[in-house]
Amino acid sequence: MLSQAAMRTLRASILFLFLFLFPALLYAKGIRGTITDEAGKPLAFASIFVKQSGTGTTANENGFYEVTLDSGRYEIIYQYLGYETQVRIIEVDNDFVQVNVTLKPQATVLPTVVVQDGNEDPAYTIMRKAIAKAKYHTQQLDSYTARVYIKGAGKLKDYPWLAKRALQKEGIEKNRVYISESVSEVKYTRPNKFEEKVISIRSDGKDNNTSPNQYIFGSFYEPEIQGTISPLAPKAFSYYKYEYLGTFQDRDYEVSKIKVTPRLKGDNVVEGVINIVEGWWSIHSLDIHTTKMGIQIYIKAIYAPIDDKAWMPVSHQFRVEGKAFGFEAEFKYLATVSDYKIKLNPKLYVDNDKMEVIDEKVQKEEAKKIAANKPAPAKKSKQPDNAKLLQERLESGKEITRKELNKMMKDYEKEERKQQKEPLVISDNTFKVDSGAYKKDSTYWATVRPVPLTQEEVKGYQKSDSMAVVSRRIEEGDTLKSSKHKGFQPWDLLIGDSYKVSKHSNFKIHFPMPNFNTVEGWNLVYKVSFGSILQDTNKTRLTITPAFRYAFSRKVASGNLKFALRNNKYRFEVEGGRYIKQYNADEPILPIVNSFTTLLLEKNLMKLYERRYIDLMYRRKLSQFVTVSGTLSWNKRHELLNTSNYKWVDRKKIEGYTENRPVNVELTNTAFPDHEALIGSVRVAARPWLKYQIRNGHKQEINNSSPTITLDYNKGIHDALGSDVDFDQIELGIKHEFNIGVRGHVDVALRAGAFTNSSNMYFMDYKHFLGNKTPFATTDPVGSFRLLDYYTYSTDDKYFAGNVHYHFRRFLVTSFPLARMAGVSENVFVNYLATPGSKNYTEVGYSIDGILRLFRLEAIASFQDGKYQDYGFRIGINTSFAINFSDN
Template sequence: MRIIVSLFLVIINLTALASGIKGTVKTTKGEPLPYATIAIKGTSTGTTANAEGRYELSLAPGKYEVVFQYLGFKALTKSIEVTNETITLNIALEEQALTINEVRIGSKSEDPAYTIMRRAIAKARFHALQVQSYNARAYIKSSGLIKNIPFYAVGSLKKEGIEEGRPIVNESVSEIRFKQPNTYNQRVISTRNTLNQDAISPNAFIMASFYNATVGNAVSPLSPKALTYYKFEYQGSFREGDLEVNKIKVIPKSYGEGVFRGQIYIIENTWAIHSLDLETTAEGLDFQMKQVYNPLQGVWLPTTSRIRFAGSLLGFTGEFNHAISLTYNDLKVNPAFVENVVVLDEKIEKPSSDISKKDLRTKKLNELAAQQKEVSGKQLRKMLKEYEKQDRNERKAQKEDVNVVRSDSIVIDSMANKRNDAFWNEIRTIPLTELETKSYHHSDSVRVVKVAKIKADSTKAKKDSTNFDLMALLSGRTFKLSKQWRLEYEGPLRAQNFTYNTVEGYVLESSLNFIRRFKQANTFYIKPLGRYAIGRRELLGTLSTGWQGRRRGISLTGGRYVAQFNPANPISPSINTSATLLFENNYMKIYEKEFGRLAFNYARLADVLSVSGGIEFGRRYALENLENQRPWIRWNQYAFTPNAPYNREHSHRLNALEADSYYTFAPHNALTLDVALTWKPGQKYRLYNGRKRYLENNNPSLTLRYAKGIPTIGNSAVDYDRVEFDIRQDLETGIKSELHYAVSAGAFLNRRSVYLMDYKHFMGNRTFILYGDSYTRFRSLPYYEYSTSERYLEAHVTNVYRRLLLTRLPFVRLAGLKENLMVHYLLTPMAKHYTEVGYALDGLIPGFPFFRVEAIAVFNNFKYDHTAFRVGTTFKFGN
């Protein structure tokens, strides 16, 4: 009896699943229309055809009006009645005929596209705020095809099931809950792909809205600044039921990263988006997005989207497509936006009356719309600005954090990676192509083989994981000791641990780092480090321990070690090794110290403040070069300099400005204190699963620093006070254009006893390679020549241009290159207006956008001195 009942239920379910429509969407010439949109009129139910034009849509028995759409083709509506069977409905769409309703008269007449776009731009924020909340189900299918794999990756990728010409498929189904102004909650109920079952599809694409000012870091054609970056061309209109839809060509004034080109379709009178087909470029890749909108409760919402990436990167060539189908439920329209606002183009027609300031402050938006009937774009902006201000104040009064720009949460269902084929056949809204089906079958076979191999080798794998082989001993390895503890071992033959300098000769370093992780990103660590100087036959080392939380931390370090005179480490030991052995330039100057340091940091106090600092006591010793040091290459024009740095200020005090008057010091004790307080107002952030992710803040960052040499205690020989004020800001000046500036001014209020390591130092550079912060580092400044114990002013300005000289050429701009103009300035009693004026080109090597080359002209006291050339990176990695 149980078997009979089970079979009966299966038959009922199969019958229910069979109810709906399927077929293909083609042109009248019989060519398939990939990713065509199929929608049920009056509802949010719909689907998207696959790359072959095939579609399937499950429907309960009943009568429906089905709308078939494809950009550039006339929408077709079919009335159907669904029974308990699947109806085959093959559709042929005709190309859309456009009607030119207006023409330009005379050479000075404006294209009618501009009056349409001015109204659409004015109304964009209105449309963005219309929806108060919704629930939606999103089906995403991502498919990729790698056409070329570089030789060095063929073998390893083949083991993972990735080969040239074999599709990579990823599907996911998510439930999305949206609430104004910025809350998106996602629950991934199912995900499946041909590579790793844990991978999640690019759900961020669902949130893209062209009503916002930017989409994917590119300026939207409906941005308030759109007319600065785009020209528009009216291409005609067509009727769709009772609607008139205008086709507008979007033409960037200079195409490249940060701008779109293509077509956007705007509905007459409401000025909402009907559909769009736009493309841009990013990092040398082509990006295309197609969206079709459908009305729901009078609001036009995107129901289907297609996103395409194609191009070459790091030797890989391929194409990736993302098809997104959205079904909305529980849509709530914001009551303040129910009343339609008629927007006039101020250039053609002005409203009959203005809105009083009293009405603007006291009346609600829908009341103003009903009262005013017709508004200009300027009036509508005022209305929306006041609405958002009042809404912000209300949320603030309800104790909401108004600094949250966006709140996202993603929860992955425990069954998301375990759904079977029957589940996918029921829930999938875009049919698989034949190639995609074969790809799934192939990946399933590969996965079965891998699982079998892992099981067969499990004993061997466990044994291998505990081995400490020769390579681990020399280079290092990370060991998982338990769920909370891990050990990070760095071996002596890592590049950064095996170095050379003229004081110690060859140096080997090695460290152990025992890390204990707690909840909420809290970490405790103990790190012993050993350093053996082969030339000196000296063993040095330190022991560090500390605790680091999400916003605060404390550390204690002590031992015997060497340090550069500039604690910011202006030259890395690795670069110094190359400069010393290959070019006979021993730029790094070091001294030895026995020390203990207690440091702390408390970041983003109240989201705008951070404080850090430390106190150190140590005994400091001078070091000299080893005798008979030899570079690998002997240059006649170079020679090793003493380990003691040359400093103009020190030499001046000795009345000896000769270059061979180097800084020396006697052993001494030093107790020093340093504190920095940073204030960056207006900090905004996103919430991701409840955790804050701070955004780029365009407001200036202000820092006050204080350094103190404390005399007497512990026989400390230092006695000084230094105060410094910094201001730094990063600004967007246009599409992919930025202005970065940093100004620092300070002075020693007291310098009764100051050693060179306590001077104010500047980030100099004498090597051909530049690294670190490219915005605040000098390119050709000697490392210690202009260090000072008096007053100083330091300034750096860099302007990054998307379109300047070479980038005016389209093929250069499309390759992702950027040009920089920079000025670096220093004023001290010994540095009389030291100035560097430079030009840099980022992204010169295709596929490596972070690589840069520079040419710098150096001036002393506004007189030309020399020209320097540098290569480097825009990455900020450690010194």
């Protein structure tokens, strides 16, 4: 029997359900039903649009739909790609109206024009008009608001058996459905401001890396959407071929069906069908497929004429699937957009019936008449108002050539950019999550969910909800702890770990990686770090990092201590101690790579010296284009000699380890006595055409939007603090990546400099270059050499270094579509060095990128004064990853 307390709770629950839920059920009303084809097969995710309310939704996988509406008379539009649109007039009274709909296959009619030898496919005229009007569509609305519902369901279909135990600990099961839902209120303000507020969310967080939001909130009227070339881009004809498949009637609109085929299959292009509304030259719907790093993305979208003024997307379907390293996963997404409220741009809006775009390439006579009848512009002493001229031109007649429209839109956008407060901001996005977003219960979701869940999704939620409770308790500090959140353990001293000390502070023990070199023998570096945010307003962060190092062969302990203070405007660092350093301060050899070459190949390539030092560094942004930094370093430098001959493999052909003194053609003896050095440097870095995107009020630079131009000055300060050095060095550099059209893109890095004074220098003060004699390419692929010795051509004189990389979309291996679809790309590069002793050193190389999506294989040959010298092979990380790493 139930206790009295339990009975009271039960009675209270029943009363609550009666008082609050029963009235809602009593007064719930609208339309519901199923959508099928003529054979009775459900049309999964068919689109339903309510014209009077601007509300869109979709059916579920079983073709069932339900829309809650107030009493009234509604025009309901039912759509499904490949089927005729059906319009129903429905009267909603005090209950749900059952409306079952059967859609017929779309009747596509080919025109009388037949493509014959020498004639152009009609698709090209249609697409030229649509492309010409794409900019108009991006500027047509001053603003709009809407509500977006997104449902995602994903599952891990397969994984390697080695990962089974780790995945099970994380609660991830094969073929289990992980589901998430969210409802957001979105607002767009021209030209580039987008605000999203998530008002409710229900998610287990297993799909964060596959979310389609960037596509949903992007626009195919823009030249690119998430790096993918749009079929409506100005340069689209270089990337795509188009084929006219016919015209179908959708209510009062004629819609042309266009097949889109990439001229070169691979990443960042689409393939499929795009439907264009005749006269409006806007998107009616699309069914396309693209790839990203081997991940397959399938997209379906349906648009509707909001207030009969602008075609906007009302439903999206996404399927994301891919395989990598034995893992196979699939995610499905459904997004519906409803409650549209649009505000037109008064400077551009004209009745669409008044503006017909003329393709002067085909409609030559019409274009001549327009040119002959166009009034001459009035002579004015000041700059014309392009916005006014455009509006007058659009309202003056029914026809305009696409070239004229393109020019007017460009002039209009240029004039608008001048008036913007921040013209270099490409996008301004704000994303917020309502404080009560995670607190909505299943009753709430049952009322707002426009698409009923399937049985498989219901089961997925039941498991996800129980796991979410555990995760939330862990985050809130509950006594429940997972193996990853169990606090400090003794073995952490050996393997490292991170700990959250407080809300704004963390502590980390770095993994103590042992390494080997001939100077120290085996050595061990033990490092910890503490970080804390001092100010929330500008995210000022303090980091303290002490490091301890022990050299077993030298039997010497050393270490340093580093303080760093940084925010988005400046960075200040102080570091000091006793430590070893490579002669090249850019440290071209990784310790782990040097350990490999030394112990297994008997090549001790890393050359080291010891210094007692204090380093100061300050860097500050003077403006959004210019950054200035300065360093001041006091050093007491000491030469080191080899102390260990230990090796794992004794190669008889090699006489033994070389001494710890770099070999150089300009300085015959690189040995040096103990000395002191005070060195200062100043760097000015300018990116004059830099562009930004704003995310929640924080500016983020857009990579490669501007070349980086640097000017460096280094000074060896003589007789100050006992300093023995005296030199002056100046260097100018430029680095940039730019597209050269459909065939690929180019990376360029150029550096030129000279020592105007070299009165007293030691070898570590020379200008060194990023060479490489190991089998691995670990430095910046654009800006480094592959076969060059690390110190042979270091100089205290004039120098020039240049690196040019050409990335092909199609070359040799990538001539095969399967290779491109697997993410493989090819590069050809040239590296050049000019110093007094380098004899025009040149490297010519070829590389295959994206092997297993991660690796790069290079083949290189070197020349001096045009004469062949050497060849070699290198293994590295995929260039796209490596460049990103080097920029951080």
